[in-house]
Amino acid sequence: MRILIDTNVVLDFLQEREPFVEDAAKLFEKIDAGEIEGFIAATTITNIYYIVRKSAGTIAAQDAIVQILTDLYICAVDREILEQAIALNFKDFEDAVQCACGIAHGVDAIITRDVSGFVSAGIPVIAPGDLDNITRK
Numbered sequence: 001m002r003i004l005i006d007t008n009v010v011l012d013f014l015q016e017r018e019p020f021v022e023d024a025a026k027l028f029e030k031i032d033a034g035e036i037e038g039f040i041a042a043t044t045i046t047n048i049y050y051i052v053r054k055s056a057g058t059i060a061a062q063d064a065i066v067q068i069l070t071d072l073y074i075c076a077v078d079r080e081i082l083e084q085a086i087a088l089n090f091k092d093f094e095d096a097v098q099c100a101c102g103i104a105h106g107v108d109a110i111i112t113r114d115v116s117g118f119v120s121a122g123i124p125v126i127a128p129g130d131l132d133n134i135t136r137k
Contacts, residue, residue, distance in 0.1 A: 002037045004102035005072070006112030007044045007094070009128050011051060014064045020113065023128035027111060030131070031071055038072045041081075041101040043094070045074065075101035092117050099123075 005027070011017065013024035031038040045065060053061035075081075081100045090096035095117045102110050102123060109124040111131060118125040 001035070001109070002039065002105070002107045003126075003131075004039045004041070004075070004098060004105070004107045004110045006098060006110060006114065007040075007047055008113050009111055010040060010044065010048060010068065012113070012128075014048065014052060014067070015055065020128070023131075027128055027131055028071060039075050039102065039105055039107055040068065040072050041075050041098045042077045043097055047094075073105070075105050077101065080104075088120065090117070090120070 009020075009024050009027065012020035013028050027036070027038075030036040045068060048068065049061045049065055052064045077097060081097060081104060084100040084103070085093060085096035088096045088099055090099065095112075095114070099110065099118060099121045102121075107123065109126045110118055110121060111126055111128055112118060113127060115125050115127055
């Protein structure tokens with residue numbers, strides 16, 4: 001299964017944000033075990049670096065990026081992706097960019113805690129806690 005992981009889920013894992021860290025950790029365990037291929041948009045990396053650096057410092061932010069680069073595939077964000085994101089007409093452009101990346105890379109689903117932000121995604125959108133039910137089928 002190929003999934004695109006929303007920024008909030010990656011941050012839940014990296015920053016051990018309660019009460020979401022358990023579901024995020026299970027997701028990354030499946031990625032580490034090779035059960036799932038995880039993807040993120042390239043723009044997600046800069047957002048994560050900024051957020052982690054503000055809360056935990058530069059070294060923690062650099063470590064977070066190294067972990068992401070080790071665990072996940074990075075979806076390039078270029079003009080074509082940005083144009084597709086605009087055409088999706090989402091309320092949140094960041095979500096649209098992530099969705100466009102997922103579509104371009106043929107992911108099976110988007111994993112997010114903000115399921116309502118991806119209503120018109122055109123691909124399945126799954127909350128992290130529901131992933132177990134999907135991957136067991």
